[in-house]
Amino acid sequence: MNERILVSPADLMGDGVFETLHLRESGPWLLDQHLDRLARSAALLGLPPPPPVTPPAGQTGVMRIIYTRNLFHVGVSPIPDQVLRERRDGIRVLSAGLGVSAGRQPPWSLATAKSLSYASNFAARRWAARQGADDVIWTSIEGYALEAPTASIVWLAGEELGTVPWERAGILPGITAAHLLSLAPSVGLRPAPRMITLPELAEADAIWLASSVRGLAEVVTLDGTVRPRSPWTPRLLTLLGF
Amino acid sequence: MNERILVSPADLMGDGVFETLHLRESGPWLLDQHLDRLARSAALLGLPPPPPVTPPAGQTGVMRIIYTRNLFHVGVSPIPDQVLRERRDGIRVLSAGLGVSAGRQPPWSLATAKSLSYASNFAARRWAARQGADDVIWTSIEGYALEAPTASIVWLAGEELGTVPWERAGILPGITAAHLLSLAPSVGLRPAPRMITLPELAEADAIWLASSVRGLAEVVTLDGTVRPRSPWTPRLLTLLGF
Numbered sequence: 001m002n003e004r005i006l007v008s009p010a011d012l013m014g015d016g017v018f019e020t021l022h023l024r025e026s027g028p029w030l031l032d033q034h035l036d037r038l039a040r041s042a043a044l045l046g047l048p049p050p051p052p053v054t055p056p057a058g059q060t061g062v063m064r065i066i067y068t069r070n071l072f073h074v075g076v077s078p079i080p081d082q083v084l085r086e087r088r089d090g091i092r093v094l095s096a097g098l099g100v101s102a103g104r105q106p107p108w109s110l111a112t113a114k115s116l117s118y119a120s121n122f123a124a125r126r127w128a129a130r131q132g133a134d135d136v137i138w139t140s141i142e143g144y145a146l147e148a149p150t151a152s153i154v155w156l157a158g159e160e161l162g163t164v165p166w167e168r169a170g171i172l173p174g175i176t177a178a179h180l181l182s183l184a185p186s187v188g189l190r191p192a193p194r195m196i197t198l199p200e201l202a203e204a205d206a207i208w209l210a211s212s213v214r215g216l217a218e219v220v221t222l223d224g225t226v227r228p229r230s231p232w233t234p235r236l237l238t239l240l241g242f
Numbered sequence: 243m244n245e246r247i248l249v250s251p252a253d254l255m256g257d258g259v260f261e262t263l264h265l266r267e268s269g270p271w272l273l274d275q276h277l278d279r280l281a282r283s284a285a286l287l288g289l290p291p292p293p294p295v296t297p298p299a300g301q302t303g304v305m306r307i308i309y310t311r312n313l314f315h316v317g318v319s320p321i322p323d324q325v326l327r328e329r330r331d332g333i334r335v336l337s338a339g340l341g342v343s344a345g346r347q348p349p350w351s352l353a354t355a356k357s358l359s360y361a362s363n364f365a366a367r368r369w370a371a372r373q374g375a376d377d378v379i380w381t382s383i384e385g386y387a388l389e390a391p392t393a394s395i396v397w398l399a400g401e402e403l404g405t406v407p408w409e410r411a412g413i414l415p416g417i418t419a420a421h422l423l424s425l426a427p428s429v430g431l432r433p434a435p436r437m438i439t440l441p442e443l444a445e446a447d448a449i450w451l452a453s454s455v456r457g458l459a460e461v462v463t464l465d466g467t468v469r470p471r472s473p474w475t476p477r478l479l480t481l482l483g484f
Contacts, residue, residue, distance in 0.1 A: 006246045007254070010316055012308055014256025014359040045361060046368050066254055075251055099346040106338050110362050110371035117256040117359030119287060120352050120450060125352035126288050141343060141383075 008070055014117030017041035017050075017069030022209045022213045023063040023076055028055045029212065029241070033175045040111035040173075062213050068116065083213060087242065090207065090220035090229070091134035095145070095198050096124070102140035102169050102195070111170045121149035135209060135217070144169065145195045151209035152177035154216070155201060156232055160192040162204070168195060176240070177210040183239050206230030215242040245416040250312055256359030258310030259283035259292075265305040265318055266453045270297045271454065271483070275417045280307060282415075284354035286402035304455050310358065324417030325456050329484065332462035332471070333376035333451065337387070337440050338366070342349040342439070344382035344411050353412045363391035377451060377459070385439045386411065393451035396458070397443055398474055404446070411435060418482070419452040424482050 019038045022029040031053075038050050050067050059076045066073040068192040103113050124136045137153060138146045146164060147154055152174025157161045164175040181191035201207060207219040207227070218233045220226065261280045264271040273295075280292050292309050301318045306317040312422025347353050366378045379395060380388045382454040387395055388406060397404045403426040408415040424435035443449060449469070460475045461470065 004248045004250060006252075007249055008246055009306060009308060009315065010249075012249070012256075012258070012310070012313075012315075012358055013260075013361075013364070013452040014254075014357075015364050017253070018255075023414040045365065064251060066251060068254070071254075073251065089437075096348050096350075097346065098348055099342050099351070101341050104339065104341040104383070106340055106366065106369075106380075108338075108362070108365040109341070110365055113361075115256075116254055119255075119257045119355075119357040119359035120350070122255070122257050123350040123352055124289065124348065127348075127466045134286075138348075141346065175382060 002086065003035055003075055005071070009175075011068045011071050014115065014119070015045065016066065016071070016116045017045055017047065018067065018113055018116055019065045019114060020212055021063040021065070021168075022215075023060050024241070025060055028063050030175055030179060031055065033179070034065075037114060037173060037175060038067065042067060043109055044113040045115060066116070079213060079238070081128075085191045086134060086217040087215050087237070090218035090233075092132070092221040093135050093137055093148075093209070094128050094131060094133045094217045095137045095139055095223055096127075098138040098140065098146065100140060102142055102144050102146065105170045109170065112166060112172060114165065114172055124149045137198070137201075139198050140169070145197050145198050147171040147174070148209045151211040151214065151217070153201070154180060154208045154210045155196070155204035156189070156206040156230065157204045159188065159190050162190040162192040162194060164195065164198060165193040174210055174216065176212055180210060180236060180240060187235060187239060205232055206232055207232070208236070245311070245317055247315055252361070253310045253313055256357065256361070257355055258308065258313070258358045259287055259289065259305045260309065260358055261356060262454055263305040263307070264421060265298065265302050266483070267302055270305050272417055272421060275298065275421070276307075276454070279356060279417060283357065284309060286352055286355040287357060303315065308358065321455060328459040329479070332404060332460035332475075334374070334450070334463040335377050335379055335390075335461045336370050336373060336375045337379045337381055337465055338369075339387065340380040340382065342382060344384055344386050346389065347412045349413065351480050354408060354414060354424075356414055366391045377443060379440070379443075379464075381440050386437050387440050387443045387461070389413040389416070390451045393453040393456065393459070396450045396452045397438070397446035398431070398448040398472065399434050399446045401430065403431040404434045404436060404438060404451075406437065407435040412418065416452055418454055418457065422452060422458075422478060422482060429477060429481060449473055450475070450478070457482055
């Protein structure tokens with residue numbers, strides 16, 4: 001992200017929406033789903049429907065769409081080495097209470113929108129890094145696992161491939177996770193969106209954080225406890241085209 | 243805010259801090275307190291200490307300091323008419339649960355930092371506007387009044403001038419409210435920072451939202467109930483130099 005954009009000070013208040021896509025040789029992966037979510041996020045922030053996007057040609061990497069009250073920006077940057085490393089080697093994850101109650105959000109809640117107000121997401125990951133971890137799983141006051149700062153939670157329990165239902169939990173609808181669950185039957189797994197407590201999650205056969213560019217990052221330690229690598233990680237990554 | 247600033251896309255993610263000051267003929271009001279809070283907010287976001295500020299000379303209005311990982315910006319804009327009107331005529335306020343537990347914030351919480359991630363603050367005020375109100379008082383899951391999207395709560399109960407203790411409540415430390423409470427004894431009132439439930443607050447003799455540029459905006463309706471105007475509003479505004 002070495003590009004520079006001319007903005008007004010009001011554009012710096014996090015009062016807009018964005019999407020991050022994996023820009024493949026075949027084009028932006030799951031583009032329609034990301035544009036749908038962008039439009040949904042925009043509506044939640046009281047923004048007009050976003051203008052159409054012309055995918056950048058002849059490039060691969062990270063494609064980011066940024067949309068505020070005064071600005072519509074599409075940029076491409078290389079995939080950070082860390083992202084590739086985490087996809088390959090997995091991640092060390094800490095759980096932490098977010099201090100919110102699942103499903104008790106205020107009427108104007110933006111918890112299901114991908115807003116630009118990302119300071120807390122970055123702060124959560126800095127907190128994890130200070131403790132030698134890579135990422136965080138947020139939990140609700142009731143003890144449910146919710147989501148990660150920049151990813152959805154996916155788990156395997158027997159033949160069930162689970163993820164947290166976004167509407168019930170009041171979290172961002174995860175595009176990669178939803179796509180993966182839709183493909184689950186093709187590899188003999190049963191899609192199972194449901195609420196899950198942290199102790200239940202810790203019992204799962206495998207846990208991943210799912211997002212567009214990282215794809216699936218397997219949780220190799222959870223709160224310091226080492227988890228065996230799952231044979232499903234390479235299979236599911238292949239299924240997603242990574 | 244017609245100025246334009248050259249930024250990188252990363253600066254648009256709300257990952258910075260800001261301050262808004264009342265720029266008076268005598269200079270920026272309570273400048274040292276705002277710079278202290280800016281530095282405190284910056285530390286909470288893992289930013290280096292902010293550079294020194296040279297106050298703009300020969301201008302009055304709204305002074306805004308914006309500080310991100312790549313940018314330090316000081317701008318001046320006129321005071322919006324609406325702000326002057328709300329200071330004079332008071333405001334219609336709705337209460338609404340924020341879905342958070344007072345004092346149960348996560349370890350990386352930015353609730354006490356003035357971060358640029360303001361989308362929810364704007365969304366809360368748009369929600370109020372859709373219902374014909376001007377502003378919102380946020381309450382915790384336990385029923386405590388916390389703060390407003392861009393202001394602190396101050397109330398008068400007998401001879402007590404109250405405000406919500408920021409550290410205990412996990413809210414932004416209000417500079418205008420703290421300054422007003424420090425001046426309370428000079429007008430025969432007793433400063434009383436304490437937690438207050440919404441029903442208790444509704445019983446107060448007067449309620450104000452306190453912020454740097456609006457000063458004090460008296461709550462003239464709370465959840466639709468009309469409140470008598472307080473003779474203290476002009477006295478306290480004068481005390482604050484408005």
